[in-house]
Amino acid sequence: MLPSRSLSSYLPLSLACSATVLLAACGGSSPAPLLTLNGDKPIVVAHRGASGYLPEETYEAYVKAIELGADAIEPDLVSTKDGVLIARHDPNLAYSTDIDKHPEFAARKKTMSVDGEVQTGWFASDFTFAEIKTLGGISTDAERPQQYNGLYKIVSFQEIIDLVKAKSKDTGRTIAVYPETKNPSYHRALGLPLEDKLIDLINKAGWNDKTAPIYVQSFEPGSLKEMRKKGLNTKLIQLIDADDVDLKTGALTYAAPYDRPYDWALSGDKRLFSDMVTPAGLAEIKTYADGIGPWKRYIVSVKGTVGADGKIVDVNGDGKINDADTTTLAPSTLISDAHKAGLLLHPYTFRNEKRRLAANYNGDPKAEYMQFFRLGVDGMFSDFADTALAARADYLKETGR
Template sequence: MRTVHFALAATAAVGLAACSTTGPANKLLTLDGNPPLVIAHRGASGYLPEQTLEAYARAIELGADVIEMDLVSTKDGVLIARHDPNLAISTDVAKHPRFASRKKTIKVDGETQTGWFSNDFTLAEIKTLGGISTDAERPQEFNGKFKIPTFQEIIDFAKAKSKETGRTIAIYPETKNPTYFRDLGLPMEDKVIAAINAAGWNSKTAPIYVQSFEPGSLKYMKAKGLNTRLIQLIDGDGIDMKTGAMTYAVPVDRPYEWTKAGDKRNFDVMVTPAGLAEIKTYADGIGPWKRYIVSIKGSIGSDGKPLDVNKDGKINDADATSVSPTTLVADAHKAGLFVHPFTFRNESRRLAADYNKDGRNEYAVYYKLGVDGVFTDFTDTAIAARADYLKGLGR
């Protein structure tokens, strides 16, 4: 998933409002009637540098049903697990003097970025780098210690862990910035399909979900014979604290392929009944930013600006409260689509005030609304909240 700008963009809480929409007291409202999946977003990224085998191993130890990764391409066309083409964000590349001359400023999906980019590095060079934490509030002592895995290495790892644990560990790859890489002559879709075929996973029942923010990437893979479950991701930039409305800005305003084609619509068209019906023609589920399901609103001062309610010197989700949920989960289910919202995190700055600084309270709201899975940086919290939820249903 893309990293949403923290200025008013993270979690929501509607405990009481949600309860009225949950139907029979002991009924699961998921599309298939099964408990919601816990999807380890980039691994146990709340604890270890993201998208490393060590982070995935930790997530599995904590009970994750699925491990999630973003795929970008190296210069020599190998798919690796990184959230961004810009290696400065999640690796220690800046500490490698031999690569200093490769630092540059370019545009990625319309956003100007400065750093080092995966498409300028061979796999052998990538393997000399280490992953780092992308959040200053999270542990930093593991920075640089764990290497960047390839897509194939993750497939092999998931298979080995499934055998070792006796439970099926699914994977959830994303074609990241597919238009960017295609324009560089490094398209990734055929390689994703080839790897899935080689793994014996090209079916709806295989332990894999394939996701993208760009519909064209999903449609291409489907047309080329990919039969796995496909997920359309739906993004946004932030929340207007005065109104609770979604805001949009480059690069998370719309699929970049739309921008390139001159299509001015934003991601919000995807959550309408017509948008969901369109998605159903090529995908099996949606992965919306969770604010499309439960938004937040802040307190506004006489100057028209959001108030720093908790007086910590910053305006963020902790200064806001949740509003009543939308009908998106029910609408998607009606269209035959499952719903996997992102991203759930434990940091207090990302939790609306009505969650009382406890992420379990946020999960409870979404579980009651019938989401089919959650993307989380903290697998253990999601698992604990799910256990509480199921216990409350007598399951």
């Protein structure tokens, strides 16, 4: 039996628009209902700021994301040595800053285990906030602009709160913040737990309620449960990961550290992230969170072409195997399942580069966004908020809005 979705969800992208317009027209001037949990228009979250254009999680990247019109901006939160929450995707500063250009910090290079993964570099927990302020952010994708590397500084979560409040006042529109407690078990083991500091900042911002312009997310259920227990009343989102896709079958694969939440690994819980997307898993999440943030492949996976040699065919002949050599599979029932459980659903991460787009999107990132909007997502994370917003405008127009 087909899940409860609109007719357009099952039509080719080229036909879905006309079908939806006809459905809307049948109702006269009434727009077609949206398939989101509450019937609201889906939100666009600027993933690490305008990270498609500027070095991620810098002040300038967040300003640009707001200027592009993003509904929310997303910082990943890690802790400095002196307990300041800063916006970085990784505790290892080697990945996204110019720290290797700072000889004064050369002696602090070390090897550590982060969520079971051995890494070498410089770690935020060994630096004060003042020291980290001397570093510049860099682009983490070689295909993206590199001329801004080192120019823009790392920001604290407090600076992001101040920015959002000022821009909301200036623009007259509410801009939300979507922080993630990054590697919470790792930070707790260092004696730098994230949760109390985050709750304190949210309380000081006056945002500790469900209607506040903030969503708090984490891959670790224990982090979300702890914050709820300690009185955090904001919207909480359980992130759901996987390692990769088996391009021969389209099935998701699971390998550490992307197989299960790290707090589950520490406690001996053998379940995988895939257990979270079952009806029982979703019901469990509903007991402590308001929504889920799954990798988008849980909703629409992709599959390559297997050649006579048993290997995936390099369809576009560029010498690489990636999403551009695949086509999409039929959508799963996760959106409707999540909504039945009363959960919001905000998949990640949508990007514009052609290597990240399945072949049947014909190199058009808007085609991917439109498919997910039509399926009923409540929002999505994008490195290119302007493209996502343009696609949403087209989607809302085709529903009669």
